[in-house]
Amino acid sequence: MxxxxxxxxxxxxxxxxxxxxxxxxxxxxxxxxxxxxAEMAQMEMRDAHPVADVAAATADGPPIAEGERAVEAVSQPPTAEQALDAKIAENRVTLxxxxxxxxxxxxxxxxxxxxxxxxxxxxxxxxxxxxxxxxxxxxxxxxxxxxxxxxxxxxxxxxxxxxxxxxxxxxxxxxxxxxxxxxxxxxxxxxxxxxxxxxxxxxxxxxxxxxxxxxxxxxxxxxxxxxxxxx
Incomplete structure (x- = not known):
């Protein structure tokens, strides 16, 4: 049939x-x-705790100059709109x-x-x-x-x-x-x-x-x- x-x-x-x-x-x-x-889980952990990663990376390294500390203190995290725009740009279809x-x-x-x-x-x-x-x-x-x-x-x-x-x-x-x-x-x-x-x-x-x-x-x-x- x-x-x-x-x-x-x-x-x-x-x-x-x-x-x-x-x-x-x-x-x-x-x-x-x-x-x-396992690699994906590690990547997601780093994305979820960026401050902790920076602290861990610099704890055993050379001291950070005072000027660099001032720049870090002044810098602000992106706003919700900026984060949204960045995500939209990241997800844009190219192929x-x-x-x-x-x-x-x-x-x-x-x-x-x-x-x-x-x-x-x-x-x-x-x-x-x-x-x-x-x-x-x-x-x-x-x-x-x-x-x-x-x-x-x-x-x-x-x-x-x-x-x-x-x-x-x-x-x-x-x-x-x-x-x-x-x-x-x-x-x-x-x-x-x-x-x-x-x-x-x-x-x-x-x-x-x-x-x-x-x-x-x-x-x-x-x-x-x-x-x-x-x-």
Missing amino acids: SFSRLPRSPLAALVAVALVLPVMASAHEGHKNNMSD VGDFLGRLHPLAAHFPVALLLMAALAEILLLMRPALGLETTVRFLVAGGAVGAGIAALLGWFAGGWRLDDRSETLGLHRWNGTAIAAVAGIAAWLAFRSAGRTRLRIALALLAAGILFQGYLGGEMVFGPNHLGLE
């Missing part, structure tokens, strides 16, 4: 929405530079690939919703076959597969085009997301076959587990290690 059974207009709309919606978030700068999780990478967090929500709903619909179909949700599952799985492929591609732009990452979290996130896109494609193919649904249900169960794990990894990347506070 071919994909032509799926209404083309909803699927085309899903693809169009995933491609044209505006950017809302970007990948961590440390991940773009292939920094390890097409950079812009595509910033679309990844936005695009990732579509396959998450569609594939999880497909798994839920399949559970309902298993419990109540009379509901006739086969077409609904096909639509959700096909849309989720398209969205997962787009999100995975944008994720490679966000994380950088390399096969090995110094950050274990980024490496797991990269390859787990790629695997989700691949399994979603297989699930879409299985959903349009007239054979038994056992293999489709196995694929949907794997997708649900992989998506939940992917969400955890995303939280680790955004909020830092042990972001759930379980350790």
Whole structure:
């Protein structure tokens, strides 16, 4: 059975929405530079405690001249508006690939919703076959597969085009997301076959587990290690 059974207009709309919606978030700068999780944590600590870092750097060094101390005393931290302007300038897009990478967090929500709903619909179909949700599952799985492929591609732009990452979290996130896109494609193919649904249900169960794990990894990347506070 071919994909032509799926209404083309909803699927085309899903693809169009995933491609044209505006950017809302970007990948961590440390991940773009292939920094390890430990290096990123150290960098964030230095950013959070710049005064302590300056004191530590000068404690064992040569004494600071009185003139330099006067300049430091006069200098003031940037205002909130200046800090905001600096952040806006820092985040300005300079390359097409950079812009595509910033679309990844936005695009990732579509396959998450569609594939999880497909798994839920399949559970309902298993419990109540009379509901006739086969077409609904096909639509959700096909849309989720398209969205997962787009999100995975944008994720490679966000994380950088390399096969090995110094950050274990980024490496797991990269390859787990790629695997989700691949399994979603297989699930879409299985959903349009007239054979038994056992293999489709196995694929949907794997997708649900992989998506939940992917969400955890995303939280680790955004909020830092042990972001759930379980350790």
